[in-house]
Amino acid sequence: MELELILNTIARALAFSTPLLWAALGEIYTERSGVVNLGVEGMMIMGAVVGFMVGQATGLPYLALLVAALVGTLMGLAHAFISITLNANQFVSGLSLTIFGLGLSGLLGRSYVGQPLNVAMKSVTVPFLSEIPLLGPALFTDQKLLTYAGLIMAIILWFFLNYTRWGMTLRSVGESPKAADTAGIPVNQVRYLAVAFGGLMAGVAGAYLSLAYRPSWGEGMTNGMGWIALALTIFALWDPLRAIGASFLFGAFFYLSFTKLQTVIAPELLTMMPYIMTIVALTVIALGQGKRAFGAPEALGIPYQRGER
Amino acid sequence: MAVAKPSPFNPDKTPHRLTMKGISKGFPGVLANDNVSFDVRPGEVHALLGENGAGKTTLMNILYGLYQADSGSMSINGEPVQFRSPKDAMREGIGLVAQHFHLARRHSVAENIALGLKGTPLIYPVKALEQKIRTLGTSYGLAVDPKAKVWQLSPGEQQRVEILKALIQGAKILILDEPTSVLTPQEAESLFGVLRRMRAEGEAVIFISHKLDEVMEIADRITVLRKGAVVATLDKKEASPESLARHMMGKAVAPLRPKTKPPLDKAVLELNNVWVKNKRGMSALKNVSFKLRHGEILGVAGVAGNGQADLIEILTGLNQPSEGHILLEGKDCTPLGVKGLFEAGVAHIPEDRNHMGIVPSMTVAENLVLRQYRYQPFSRLGLLDWSKVTEFAQTSISDYQIATPSKETLTRLLSGGNVQKVILARELSGEPKLVVAAHPTYGLDVSATALTHDLLLKQRERGAGVLLVSEDLDELLKLSDRIAVLFAGELMGIVDASRTSREAIGLLMAGRKAQA
Ligand SMILES: Nc1ncnc2c1ncn2[C@@H]1O[C@H](COP(=O)(O)OP(=O)(O)OP(=O)(O)O)[C@@H](O)[C@H]1O
Ligand SMILES: [Mg+2]
Numbered sequence: 147m148e149l150e151l152i153l154n155t156i157a158r159a160l161a162f163s164t165p166l167l168w169a170a171l172g173e174i175y176t177e178r179s180g181v182v183n184l185g186v187e188g189m190m191i192m193g194a195v196v197g198f199m200v201g202q203a204t205g206l207p208y209l210a211l212l213v214a215a216l217v218g219t220l221m222g223l224a225h226a227f228i229s230i231t232l233n234a235n236q237f238v239s240g241l242s243l244t245i246f247g248l249g250l251s252g253l254l255g256r257s258y259v260g261q262p263l264n265v266a267m268k269s270v271t272v273p274f275l276s277e278i279p280l281l282g283p284a285l286f287t288d289q290k291l292l293t294y295a296g297l298i299m300a301i302i303l304w305f306f307l308n309y310t311r312w313g314m315t316l317r318s319v320g321e322s323p324k325a326a327d328t329a330g331i332p333v334n335q336v337r338y339l340a341v342a343f344g345g346l347m348a349g350v351a352g353a354y355l356s357l358a359y360r361p362s363w364g365e366g367m368t369n370g371m372g373w374i375a376l377a378l379t380i381f382a383l384w385d386p387l388r389a390i391g392a393s394f395l396f397g398a399f400f401y402l403s404f405t406k407l408q409t410v411i412a413p414e415l416l417t418m419m420p421y422i423m424t425i426v427a428l429t430v431i432a433l434g435q436g437k438r439a440f441g442a443p444e445a446l447g448i449p450y451q452r453g454e455r
Numbered sequence: 456m457a458v459a460k461p462s463p464f465n466p467d468k469t470p471h472r473l474t475m476k477g478i479s480k481g482f483p484g485v486l487a488n489d490n491v492s493f494d495v496r497p498g499e500v501h502a503l504l505g506e507n508g509a510g511k512t513t514l515m516n517i518l519y520g521l522y523q524a525d526s527g528s529m530s531i532n533g534e535p536v537q538f539r540s541p542k543d544a545m546r547e548g549i550g551l552v553a554q555h556f557h558l559a560r561r562h563s564v565a566e567n568i569a570l571g572l573k574g575t576p577l578i579y580p581v582k583a584l585e586q587k588i589r590t591l592g593t594s595y596g597l598a599v600d601p602k603a604k605v606w607q608l609s610p611g612e613q614q615r616v617e618i619l620k621a622l623i624q625g626a627k628i629l630i631l632d633e634p635t636s637v638l639t640p641q642e643a644e645s646l647f648g649v650l651r652r653m654r655a656e657g658e659a660v661i662f663i664s665h666k667l668d669e670v671m672e673i674a675d676r677i678t679v680l681r682k683g684a685v686v687a688t689l690d691k692k693e694a695s696p697e698s699l700a701r702h703m704m705g706k707a708v709a710p711l712r713p714k715t716k717p718p719l720d721k722a723v724l725e726l727n728n729v730w731v732k733n734k735r736g737m738s739a740l741k742n743v744s745f746k747l748r749h750g751e752i753l754g755v756a757g758v759a760g761n762g763q764a765d766l767i768e769i770l771t772g773l774n775q776p777s778e779g780h781i782l783l784e785g786k787d788c789t790p791l792g793v794k795g796l797f798e799a800g801v802a803h804i805p806e807d808r809n810h811m812g813i814v815p816s817m818t819v820a821e822n823l824v825l826r827q828y829r830y831q832p833f834s835r836l837g838l839l840d841w842s843k844v845t846e847f848a849q850t851s852i853s854d855y856q857i858a859t860p861s862k863e864t865l866t867r868l869l870s871g872g873n874v875q876k877v878i879l880a881r882e883l884s885g886e887p888k889l890v891v892a893a894h895p896t897y898g899l900d901v902s903a904t905a906l907t908h909d910l911l912l913k914q915r916e917r918g919a920g921v922l923l924v925s926e927d928l929d930e931l932l933k934l935s936d937r938i939a940v941l942f943a944g945e946l947m948g949i950v951d952a953s954r955t956s957r958e959a960i961g962l963l964m965a966g967r968k969a970q971a
Contacts, residue, residue: 309578309579309580310577310578310579310580311569311575311576311577311578311580312577314562314566314569314570314580314581315570317559317562318559318562318566318567318570321559321560321561321562322557322558322559322560322562324557325557325558325559325567325570326559326570327521327540327541327557328519328521328541328551328553328557328571329541329545329557329570329571330540330541330542330545330571331570331571332540444559444560444561452521452522453516453521453522
């Protein structure tokens with residue numbers, strides 16, 4: 147019984163971690179370029195509603211996913227335009243994006259509430275791996291393709307960031323835009339790309355919810371996951387690989403807050419855990435000597451203008 | 456990289472490597488470059504001189520594509536060029552070692568160098584480069600570990616990274632903007648070695664410095680800027696430190712204010728067996744004891760990082776000693792914090808002007824009362840009296856000759872010398888008992904340096920005690936009554952400034968105790 151509960155938690159935590167991971171990976175890239183986008187929640191929910199609408203209209207969930215990614219990208223570009231080109235406050239712009247997304251998605255999705263999705267993304271069972279005793283069925287049966295794609299994505303993004311020229315370019319723009327600029331790197335162009343990519347990933351994260359995880363639409367169905375993804379970005383110390391473990395952990399908390407555990411621990415306490423852990427992690431880093439090695443990108447949140455003193 | 460070959464430098468026949476013609480550039484309120492014409496020949500070190508705010512950095516930023524000139528033209532090897540970004544400038548072989556380094560501090564040395572480099576491989580971009588950095592570093596005497604993170608390096612090492620970056624990019628015109636202000640004398644000497652080698656290889660070097668002796672040592676030609684305009688371009692043979700100073704300021708340097716009386720017998724500051732732990736928990740000051748008298752300037756010498764910064768921190772309340780006592784006019788002031796020490800009459804002229812000395816995005820007037828604002832007459836019943844603030848600001852600006860468009864200008868827009876004047880005006884206005892000055896003339900031009908020296912001597916005459924920490928031995932010898940030397944956190948000895956020599960101090964700085 148206990149074992150079953152644990153295995154079940156693991157399986158559901160993995161499913162729950164998927165949208166967190168996709169969104170956080172996008173935000174990690176955004177922030178590594180030096181831009182904060184607090185609009186993750188808004189981009190996710192727009193991805194969710196548009197994904198659902200297209201999916202319902204066409205019956206093609208993967209086409210719907212593509213459109214959702216596109217919507218996320220466009221919203222990311224809007225944030226880039228406001229915070230990079232217009233040089234407005236990044237935090238205000240990001241927050242507006244969230245509020246806008248929550249509102250518009252509610253409006254767009256009004257007539258879809260309660261409808262089940264006709265053709266949802268199929269669950270997959272990984273051959274061989276699913277036969278591993280205990281963990282095999284938990285981790286490799288009845289999950290969605292996007293779950294595994296997210297894990298692979300994290301590894302690719304990690305490699306790209308740390309071991310390629312383009313990744314180095316991206317990091318330099320977030321660490322020292324001045325150094326990057328004097329090295330001939332078009333700082334704002336790179337930031338645009340990173341922010342747009344962050345939007346794309348958030349769009350996918352949202353679409354996962356409405357096309358795969360719970361193939362339906364409900365107003366506000368992201369339910370704060372965008373904010374958890376933001377906390378996750380920090381908790382993972384801006385590293386795609388660490389984001390895998392962190393998203394699993396946060397996914398577990400999120401799942402547990404809906405389970406029978408509710409009767410023992412207040413669900414609010416469980417949903418709070420990601421934030422508490424993020425604060426604890428930040429404190430530990432700040433107290434130790436790791437700030438330089440693990441801290442936020444040095445130019446995070448600071449717009450770059452050439453020649454500004 | 457270029458192999459050493461005989462210098463092709465022949466001033467009459469070789470075409471100019473670089474020509475800048477009629478360059479003008481304005482910022483709100485200032486004309487930073489005013490119709491500047493400037494050229495550099497291959498195989499030449501061309502020094503650019505001028506007071507703080509004369510427009511040297513601006514001109515170099517234009518040359519490097521960071522700023523666009525409002526008017527004027529440039530050509531390289533006789534070909535007209537136009538730079539829209541640093542990328543264009545790099546393509547034409549221009550390398551910049553900026554006044555404030557352009558390095559990503561959390562990246563490794565190799566990553567920083569790879570950043571702008573053509574032909575960097577897409578995957579594992581720094582692998583091949585690391586070896587190249589080692590080879591080139593050894594060959595030029597600029598050794599630095601390519602895997603080290605930049606934040607782990609000293610300023611001198613960071614500069615090596617900047618120079619290596621330019622060399623690896625194949626710079627044919629190397630710009631060095633005040634390169635020696637972050638270097639120890641030994642490091643400066645080895646930098647000159649590199650410059651001489653580049654000259655011998657036929658490259659062009661633009662060298663900016665406020666130290667006239669250095670300029671006389673390394674430059675072939677010297678161009679002097681004043682208020683954005685060229686006042687003279689001289690061959691080294693025709694120049695002397697005095698004539699250069701006159702060109703820069705339009706007048707000769709005033710001689711130093713004479714000391715009219717010896718220090719009093721009463722100590723203003725006394726340290727008794729003080730120990731300090733630094734942030735890593737290691738002893739940064741070990742059992743330091745000394746007395747500083749009223750009307751005395753006590754110099755503190757030492758190679759950077761031997762405890763000077765920690766000494767300043769405990770004297771200004773930024774840190775507390777782990778053991779021992781600090782007495783101010785005989786009273787124990789060890790536990791007083793920053794505010795308490797200020798109220799007790801300690802003025803602090805901090806090393807890091809822009810971070811510790813001012814709030815860069817507040818106005819000049821606000822920065823001038825940053826310490827005093829909470830006391831009479833600036834504040835009454837917790838409300839600021841802006842007319843008093845304005846009055847004080849106006850007096851300070853004229854007394855200290857702070858060159859600022861207005862008292863409402865944001866302080867970050869001022870040049871280094873003028874930022875320092877703002878700090879001096881604020882700190883010295885309250886007739887302090889003790890002045891703690893950390894590297895007060897770092898990066899300042901000749902006249903701002905002279906003004907700073909004069910103000911410190913004036914405080915001495917008034918009877919204040921002055922603790923002067925500096926890496927400039929000449930400055931210490933000129934101003935101090937006595938000089939204390941720190942090595943590895945220990946006080947190696949205190950010598951009489953009028954009876955010592957550079958060599959004697961140098962030995963103490965290297966950790967050899969004075970013979971009793
Ligand atoms: N980005 C900027 N915005 C506004 N004003 C500027 C800017 N850059 C330079 N200035 C102004 O232009 C003038 C020239 O500055 P510049 O930095 O070129 O002087 P400098 O000769 O390099 O001085 P220093 O010896 O202190 O380095 C100064 O009055 C400065 O305040
Ligand atoms: Mg300058």
